[in-house]
Amino acid sequence: MSEAGKKLFIKTYGCQMNTYDSERMTSVLAGQGYSPAESVEDADLVLLNTCHIREKAAEKVYSELGRLRHLKTGNPDLRIGVAGCVAQAEGREILARADLVDLVVGPQAYHRLPQMLEAVADGGRPVETDFPAEDKFDHLPETTGPRRAPSAFLTVQEGCDKFCAFCVVPYTRGAEVSRPAARIEAEARRLVASGVVEVTLLGQNVNAYRDQDDVTLAALVSRLARIEGLERIRYTTSHPNDMCGDLIAAHAAEPKLMPYLHLPVQAGSDRILRAMNRKHTAAEYLNLLGRIRAARPDIALSGDFIVGFPGETEEDFQATLDLVRAVEYAHAFSFAYSARPGTPAAGRAEVDADVKAERLYRLQALLQEQQTRFLHSMIGRTLPVLLEKPGRNPGQLAGKSPYLNAVHLAAGPEHLGRIVPVRIAGASTNSLSGELAA
Ligand code: SAH
Ligand code: SF4
Ligand code: F3S
Numbered sequence: 001m002s003e004a005g006k007k008l009f010i011k012t013y014g015c016q017m018n019t020y021d022s023e024r025m026t027s028v029l030a031g032q033g034y035s036p037a038e039s040v041e042d043a044d045l046v047l048l049n050t051c052h053i054r055e056k057a058a059e060k061v062y063s064e065l066g067r068l069r070h071l072k073t074g075n076p077d078l079r080i081g082v083a084g085c086v087a088q089a090e091g092r093e094i095l096a097r098a099d100l101v102d103l104v105v106g107p108q109a110y111h112r113l114p115q116m117l118e119a120v121a122d123g124g125r126p127v128e129t130d131f132p133a134e135d136k137f138d139h140l141p142e143t144t145g146p147r148r149a150p151s152a153f154l155t156v157q158e159g160c161d162k163f164c165a166f167c168v169v170p171y172t173r174g175a176e177v178s179r180p181a182a183r184i185e186a187e188a189r190r191l192v193a194s195g196v197v198e199v200t201l202l203g204q205n206v207n208a209y210r211d212q213d214d215v216t217l218a219a220l221v222s223r224l225a226r227i228e229g230l231e232r233i234r235y236t237t238s239h240p241n242d243m244c245g246d247l248i249a250a251h252a253a254e255p256k257l258m259p260y261l262h263l264p265v266q267a268g269s270d271r272i273l274r275a276m277n278r279k280h281t282a283a284e285y286l287n288l289l290g291r292i293r294a295a296r297p298d299i300a301l302s303g304d305f306i307v308g309f310p311g312e313t314e315e316d317f318q319a320t321l322d323l324v325r326a327v328e329y330a331h332a333f334s335f336a337y338s339a340r341p342g343t344p345a346a347g348r349a350e351v352d353a354d355v356k357a358e359r360l361y362r363l364q365a366l367l368q369e370q371q372t373r374f375l376h377s378m379i380g381r382t383l384p385v386l387l388e389k390p391g392r393n394p395g396q397l398a399g400k401s402p403y404l405n406a407v408h409l410a411a412g413p414e415h416l417g418r419i420v421p422v423r424i425a426g427a428s429t430n431s432l433s434g435e436l437a438a
Helices: 016-030 057-074 084-090 093-097 107-121 181-193 217-225 245-253 270-275 282-295 314-327 353-377
Strands: 006-012 034-036 045-050 079-083 103-105 151-155 198-202 232-236 260-262 300-307 331-336 382-390 396-400 406-410 419-427 431-436
Touching: 006 016, 016 034, 016 045, 016 084, 016 107, 016 151, 016 198, 045 057, 045 084, 057 079, 057 084, 079 084, 079 107, 084 093, 084 103, 084 107, 103 107, 151 181, 181 198, 181 217, 198 217, 217 232, 217 245, 245 282, 270 282, 270 314, 282 314, 300 314, 300 353, 314 353, 331 353, 353 419, 382 406, 406 419
Parallel strands: 006 034, 006 045, 045 079, 079 103, 151 198, 198 232, 260 300, 300 331, 406 431
Antiparallel strands: 382 396, 382 419, 396 406, 419 431
């Protein structure tokens, strides 16, 4: 242990919820005397906050642990823990396969880390992968002290009841649970008091949010919008079937709700959507987007796609391309299907890997074309940009447009954390550039 107190290094993988959870773990461990380490080499405790969504996720965690072995050899007091969705999925198996691991903690048990570390000090190797009845957020302190970033994540909902046939999330994050609106509002107020001007409400199915008093996501948004100093509200990720009328109406009525929506559809063929257990058709999705665009005509749409789901034919894939052409996305993520152990689709006959790769290439080319078109449509416009961090070069800052595009411009550090008008002058493949407008 170093003289200056114990040092913690958390390596975070996966989605924004893991980023949020890592901050909460940092806070709870600060109460145990841990401060952030500059690098993994300086740490007394290393936590891997893992993601289980991609292929060979568990294998990658075991290789990462292998790379930490030399540190443990050099420093027998080093503690190593595995957290996140691989911890939840693999549980005790991790202790068996990696003897250097001291603790395994699933996403719902982070508030138990102090007791777990005590157990480690007593020579134990604790594993906590239950879904406890208590709300972990009631027991996890918030980040204190001055914040660096003007934009913050705020988890409002966790878990998923949808059981898409390809997805591990219902197993790693458990059933849908919503945090009480009053707690969320209190947390948002504290964030704003510490300099935050934008919050992104997080949930695996955030638009399924409904708290014990039946507060919906739309109602939560309008409640948060009343907080003075909070300028921007976003939410992610949503499921089409939970996109209710009141939330669509909020996009028309609430100026603080940003004109951006990530609404994954996964595929354009109804046959494949059925096989994926998505519970909606392509036409229903397009109809929904029509209603959303009617409410907020300039909304930037984003999605997730899976190509090469078991049974996908060229015709099915063409239906995905047709859907993408019909929507005209501002941005999207696309993936080649990979079987996740324990999911319903895992046993099904797979599409040939080369075919998957080739389809992914064609889909990504189309999506990139649309993204480029969207970015170029911004040139000449003046957009309010939230300046979030230093830019690529000295004298530059980087920020976000209302449509979630990265924007680079020349501006002094005194503008950090402010929303300023920026005249957009250029577009690259993934971002915009411009200059401060008077
Ligand atoms: N809760 C979110 C995020 C789920 S994971 C949602 O419902 O959208 C993010 C994306 O990863 C999914 O939308 C899906 O496109 C992709 N994904 C999930 N499982 C996958 C698998 N087995 N193979 C390929 N892509 C997958
Ligand atoms: Fe996974 Fe589907 Fe739930 Fe999204 S909605 S987390 S893809 S099961
Ligand atoms: Fe990954 Fe778990 Fe998020 S599997 S995408 S870290 S919910």
